Amino acid sequence: MATTLAAAGCDDGDDKGAAGGTQTLEKVTYLTSFGTFGRDSFAYVAKEKGFFRDAGFDVEIKPGNGSGDNVKAIVGGQAQFVPIDLTGGLLAAGGSGGAPKITGFTAVAAIQQRTMAAIMSLDGYGIATPKDLEGKTIADTPGSVVRNLFPTYAKLASVDASKVKFENGTAQTLFGTLAQHKVDAIGQFVVGKPTIEGIAKKTAVLLPYSDYLQDLYGNVLITSSQYAKDNPEKVRKFTAALLKGLQASITNPEEAGTILKKYVPTANPQSAAAELTLMGPFVRSEAAGVPVGALDSQRVARSIAILQGSGQIPAGLTPEQVITFDLVPNA
Template sequence: MKSLTRTVTAVALATALAVMSGCSSSDDSSDTKGNGKLEKVTYLTSFGNFGRDAYAWVAKEKKFFEEAGFDVDIKSGQGTGGNIDLVVAGKADFTPVDLTGALLKVGSTGKTGDFVAVAAIQQRTMAAIFSTEGSGISTPKDLEGKKIADTPGSVVRLLFPTYARLAGVDATKVDWPNGEASGLMGMLAGGSVHGIGQFVVGKPTVEAVTKKKAVMLPYSDVMTDLYGNVLITSSKLAKEKPDMVKRFTAALLKGLEHSLANPAEAGEILKKNEPTANPQSAAAELQLMDAFVKSAGSGAQVGALDTQRIARCIALLQGAGSIPAGLTPEKIIDFNLVPKA
């Protein structure tokens, strides 16, 4: 369990806190909607600035945030653990994090009540380990004896002990060197590691950067009932400004749906705001992500969260010994703020 709690190093968190100090709007309790003044909000992407996170930039570019009353400062996130810590510390207002990773973090510390999820971004987990042909990795068992780079707070890293247990892998035989979100692709391309943690939609970008065919080990192959990213905010903000949270959520989800319907445009908008981004790869990521955002066959609204599914996710993690008993959906989801199914 100790490996689950080391989501960010003290130095990395302290640095991130210093960089973002004073950026959050959570100390401002005024509701500025309708009086002509835009409310400042700090938003963290889930992990770097790839196509999968382009929808926030689209919501800003298309003025969905502005129409909802917000002036949004979008900053690059470093993964589930670090993003949660920054929201809890009041240095960011909203961020998408992997729901299962959030459950693992809460379960490992036994502490709830600091943050809540208010909408789903993906209805299924996209966590995966990526390698390339010729690396010696083609099955989960091949991970033993290999180096897999990731950020300390990434959900891929947080989930790995559970994935390894279910996939028949000895987790103690896998080395996890640290890497920055923006540098992982380069580490894989340069051959300093055998694989990296990524979302399944990262396949086009992996192949574009490495110039090799990607090998992908999706966590959903052995954990079939897990959500992907969910939008979180601090419990304080959810309690004190529920209308503000609902307005922001609606604007962000509008950007998400627009991005999925117009992936090429979204890729260009991302490139405009992140010069290193590849717009074609970003568009391809969004096309792959479409099926994960929409609940197949259910007709559920984009953003909806289902209590029973979350309960099954908790039961799976408890059954695998990853979290203790006692955690319930209501302790991590604010169902009063979640878009209705």
């Protein structure tokens, strides 16, 4: 599979080679999960600290725009590695809503052990419980897992989904749209709380999907099925480098926020650190002995059953169709 040859923006030479510049690095493109918020700082940390370089990669990091677009980028060859919400991947692979099933991608590691998907509103907007969403307008990106999973969440939370309106937004505009009260709520991850509160100067109201969907994983790292088949050791090395950056970020979120600011001048390092602090418990599983990055096939099967039970995907999808367990850390 051909990899992107463009050099990374804001590259300070971190990935150019090992000592003496003798190592030939493979150039790959990595998309963040959603914009350039603190929750995605770990990729920049892996780059800044040389983890990617040491693994043999020169990584160009670009902002992603949610699970739907990120899956398309992998399948279309615009990127080699991206994080997506695993539930979004299951919906895509299962043919949610009668849409054509999307193949050609595979997950190789977990980023978060629990879903961070949520509906976010602000104090004073009239939303305190899931039922309050009826008659309200939510902005989100078209391919967002929050949006795609909403029918299942609504069913379990006793919300009439037909009474909730969605309108399109982008990763860059959602916070501003909510802060200006152009909509009543947005699709967002729970770790976005400090960022929206800093922008809107109001208290955020969160309706986490995990209140009703406790088996669901959060983001997972995916690559193309063909790349994984042809380059299993490269996938393992890239995954290990990224997870090393993830562990460093949640261990020292202030440092990660500073590194993000270096690569993304518009970033707020304090908000980034706050997001990473909130994300820490989602990365470190509460179950003893589960390593960072691990994925459990039985738990994924339960997630598939939830989606099938709510009518979002038809029967037939298996965990192995979406995850290459041989490449998952400590599998």
